[in-house]
Amino acid sequence: MTKNSVVATLFRFQSVFGLxxxxxxxxxxxxxxxxxxxxxxxxxxANVVRAVSEIGIIAVGMTFVILIGGIDLSxxxxxxxxxxxxxxxxxxxxxxxxxxxxLVLVIGLVFGALQGAATAMIGIQxxxxxxxxxxxxxxxxxxxxxxxxxxxxxxxxxxxxPASFALLGERTFGGLVPxxxxxxxxxxxxxxxxxxxxxxxxHLYAVGGNExxxxxxxxxxxxxxxxxxxxxxxxxxxxxxxxxVQLNQGSPNDGIGYELDAxxxxxxxxxxxxxxxxxxxxTVAGALLxxxxxxxxxxxxxxxxxxxxxxxxxxxxxxxLQRLRPAS
Amino acid sequence: xxxxxxxxVGIGKRYGGVQACRAIDFxxxxxxxxxxxxxxxxxxxxxxxxxxxxxxxxxxxxxxDGTPVGFSGPPDAQAAGIxxxxxxxxxxxxxSVADNIFLGRELxxxxxxxxxxxxEGSARALLARSGVRLDPRRPVGELRVGEQQLVTxxxxxxxxxxxxxxxxxxxxxxxAEVERLFDVIRELRRAGVGIVYISHRMExxxxxxxxxxxxxxxxxxxxxxxxxxxxxxxxxAMVGRPVxxxxxxxxxxxxAEVLRVESLKLTARRPRPGRRDPDGISLTVRxxxxxxxxxxxxxxxxxxxxxxxxxxxxxxxxxxxxLQGKEIRPRSxxxxxxxxxxxxxxxxxxxxxxxxxxxxxxxxxxxxxxxGRLGVIARRQERAASVGMAERMRLKFGRLQDEVGTLSGxxxxxxxxxxxxxxxxxxxxxxxxxxxxxxxxxAEIYRLLGELAGQGLGVLLASSELPELVGVCDRVVVLRxxxxxxxxxxxxxxxxxxxxxxxxxxx
Ligand SMILES: Nc1ncnc2c1ncn2[C@@H]1O[C@H](COP(=O)(O)OP(=O)(O)OP(=O)(O)O)[C@@H](O)[C@H]1O
Ligand SMILES: [Mg+2]
Numbered sequence: 091m092t093k094n095s096v097v098a099t100l101f102r103f104q105s106v107f108g109l110x111x112x113x114x115x116x117x118x119x120x121x122x123x124x125x126x127x128x129x130x131x132x133x134x135x136a137n138v139v140r141a142v143s144e145i146g147i148i149a150v151g152m153t154f155v156i157l158i159g160g161i162d163l164s165x166x167x168x169x170x171x172x173x174x175x176x177x178x179x180x181x182x183x184x185x186x187x188x189x190x191x192x193l194v195l196v197i198g199l200v201f202g203a204l205q206g207a208a209t210a211m212i213g214i215q216x217x218x219x220x221x222x223x224x225x226x227x228x229x230x231x232x233x234x235x236x237x238x239x240x241x242x243x244x245x246x247x248x249x250x251x252p253a254s255f256a257l258l259g260e261r262t263f264g265g266l267v268p269x270x271x272x273x274x275x276x277x278x279x280x281x282x283x284x285x286x287x288x289x290x291x292x293h294l295y296a297v298g299g300n301e302x303x304x305x306x307x308x309x310x311x312x313x314x315x316x317x318x319x320x321x322x323x324x325x326x327x328x329x330x331x332x333x334x335v336q337l338n339q340g341s342p343n344d345g346i347g348y349e350l351d352a353x354x355x356x357x358x359x360x361x362x363x364x365x366x367x368x369x370x371x372x373t374v375a376g377a378l379l380x381x382x383x384x385x386x387x388x389x390x391x392x393x394x395x396x397x398x399x400x401x402x403x404x405x406x407x408x409x410x411l412q413r414l415r416p417a418s
Numbered sequence: 419x420x421x422x423x424x425x426x427v428g429i430g431k432r433y434g435g436v437q438a439c440r441a442i443d444f445x446x447x448x449x450x451x452x453x454x455x456x457x458x459x460x461x462x463x464x465x466x467x468x469x470x471x472x473x474x475x476x477x478x479x480x481x482x483d484g485t486p487v488g489f490s491g492p493p494d495a496q497a498a499g500i501x502x503x504x505x506x507x508x509x510x511x512x513x514s515v516a517d518n519i520f521l522g523r524e525l526x527x528x529x530x531x532x533x534x535x536x537x538e539g540s541a542r543a544l545l546a547r548s549g550v551r552l553d554p555r556r557p558v559g560e561l562r563v564g565e566q567q568l569v570t571x572x573x574x575x576x577x578x579x580x581x582x583x584x585x586x587x588x589x590x591x592x593x594a595e596v597e598r599l600f601d602v603i604r605e606l607r608r609a610g611v612g613i614v615y616i617s618h619r620m621e622x623x624x625x626x627x628x629x630x631x632x633x634x635x636x637x638x639x640x641x642x643x644x645x646x647x648x649x650x651x652x653x654x655a656m657v658g659r660p661v662x663x664x665x666x667x668x669x670x671x672x673x674a675e676v677l678r679v680e681s682l683k684l685t686a687r688r689p690r691p692g693r694r695d696p697d698g699i700s701l702t703v704r705x706x707x708x709x710x711x712x713x714x715x716x717x718x719x720x721x722x723x724x725x726x727x728x729x730x731x732x733x734x735x736x737x738x739x740x741l742q743g744k745e746i747r748p749r750s751x752x753x754x755x756x757x758x759x760x761x762x763x764x765x766x767x768x769x770x771x772x773x774x775x776x777x778x779x780x781x782x783x784x785x786x787x788x789x790g791r792l793g794v795i796a797r798r799q800e801r802a803a804s805v806g807m808a809e810r811m812r813l814k815f816g817r818l819q820d821e822v823g824t825l826s827g828x829x830x831x832x833x834x835x836x837x838x839x840x841x842x843x844x845x846x847x848x849x850x851x852x853x854x855x856x857x858x859x860x861a862e863i864y865r866l867l868g869e870l871a872g873q874g875l876g877v878l879l880a881s882s883e884l885p886e887l888v889g890v891c892d893r894v895v896v897l898r899x900x901x902x903x904x905x906x907x908x909x910x911x912x913x914x915x916x917x918x919x920x921x922x923x924x925x
Contacts, residue, residue: 287794287795288793288794288795289786289787289789289790289793289794289795290793292779292782292783292786292795293783293786295772295775295779296772296775296779296783299772299773299774299775300768300771300772300773302768302769303768303769303770303771303772304772304783305729305750305751306727306729306751306761306763306769306770307751307783307784307837308751308752308754308755308783308784308841309752309783310752366772366774366775367774
């Protein structure tokens, strides 16, 4: 291996190395109790990943959008809308588990597809379309919930959600792995595999890399854009369902600012905001990195304002590293 | 020559595993036009980018007027009187022609605001000097490649440089425009400017150059007086072996009609200035036939191809298009490709390639469904297709995973070309397919075209190179102002008649 290819590899897996570095730092700076390192306790690790799962699911969808050179600002609001939808349908409308979840997912899918169609066919920039989408989704959530948070209680009676829904918040594999984490893992792996093997992914990267060239090469640009925004909306709705079950409520104010955390995870993961370059694996590493950072700062009782500062610095550092990346 | 204006000694430059320049010595005198020749990837652009301060880490020395220099960047070189017209155009698409020409050295009013009026006036005068009529207020992004080339030339001239490097300035210009450019070059030569002229058009070298240097694989192979050698000898020096450059179409039996266009006319809903949409064009292409499209810049060659390929601006289309006897009206490239129509666009960098994606990804993007099933790519097949295409096109590359943007200009062109062949089209639309391609590779592409035509492919070839049209095509249709004004069989007419028809001197 030449020196150049070592450097190239370092940069290629920059987010993974970044994650490792943060984990090592977390172990060193972790508070200890009776000699045991609190950070690496099974419970704490499960919590870290659990806390990451919602942003992680959203960030996977966001990666797709950013890969085609777009941005989706509506995902946080969509998460809120989906959480409200799940709660209202199951608690107030007495819908079953499956129909409720399916309807919510379809809402996310259609909402995303409409945003994709607006950018692709009318040619408005996705930043603007999804900025409008953010307002609309938030407004819909307020209307649907009468502006109130809807608490979720479980049981068979009226105004109670089916107990099967509560299972989504449980743990599996001998009580080790929270189900939200499992969902995140499945979504991430599916996305990684999809981007590796599908012909569609080639089209997606081509659209992000050079839209005009992609169109002249026969890539169905409109279809790619609509599909990508639909996937992103669907995943945001899925994250909203997970959110509702984790907090036992659906509130129209859920998920405010989540879009920015998701974008941060994607950027730390090495995906270029200009499109055409990046990976879901990087995004997963980026989301975990942010989660570990939050966790270790919280474990050490660092002031939450300082936490924000540190997070900001990490994002800048990640972006700066990408500027240093060698040409090829 | 004691008083060399530029002396480059022992210049070397390495890119990863590629030695782009190897111990090159190069001199340029005042008032000299020095042609730099070589195959695609020989290192011509790299050498000149070193001289113009664009590439700063290299081995060897550069002297200007006998004083050693080391430029930190292009502005530094410009201050020393060196200007370069880059092979790949480097204009800002969103800015107007005038703004581009004066980018970074805008003219000011006494109030220090930008003096648009004066800039537009000067730009108009500069353009007029090279015989170009172009509104300086038009955004550059709307211009055709050839027009953009004229703008860069005007910009370079306006720098009043002592050393002017022209890296394939004419690759998208037609004969008439080239003639005017040569007048300007002669004028500059008289004024004592040293000019480095890079081109793959052999006939230009004998016309304009005082001296020529040939590079091969990053080394100087020979230096000579271009008037003393024949084209065949020059080409042999470039390639290292004799090459059959003259392409003569075998008398193919032309088959059934592949394409018939009847009075095609497009009225764009929002007409754009400078676009010449088809205004009543009729022509046919038969299986096995290569039909050329001639015409001056702005005659509507590109627009015709775009209309056939389904990428013309929206508007009312009159007339009819038949593909193998069936009427079609492609509304997108995807539909056109589904009908078996392929297009190699004029500007490979903006319309052809994703420069930072791999050679592999760029070659197969149009033919993906062919490799694999149910939307899953079969990597082995895809690779095989890409390797096969690279061999067929004699692509010069390192690995298929390399970014396509690191290939030399001509090799990038081959990737775009090869991509379309992989879609196995019945009708191939080519817009300046050999722009920036070296003689050897050109001969290769012509041979390939002949072979494909022999297999029943119909080809419609728009080119600004008359020798190419006359040499390669069976028939040439001349366009002027969006109409077909003449049609020649190349068996019994030559470049002169084509040019006359294109310029409107012949009815
Ligand atoms: N930025 C770069 N990174 C890596 N390799 C490069 C880069 N620029 C040039 N090369 C390599 O250097 C060699 C010389 O390239 P150069 O562009 O100088 O060729 P050229 O003679 O101008 O060819 P052409 O006639 O096609 O323009 C080529 O093999 C090319 O792939
Ligand atoms: Mg070059």
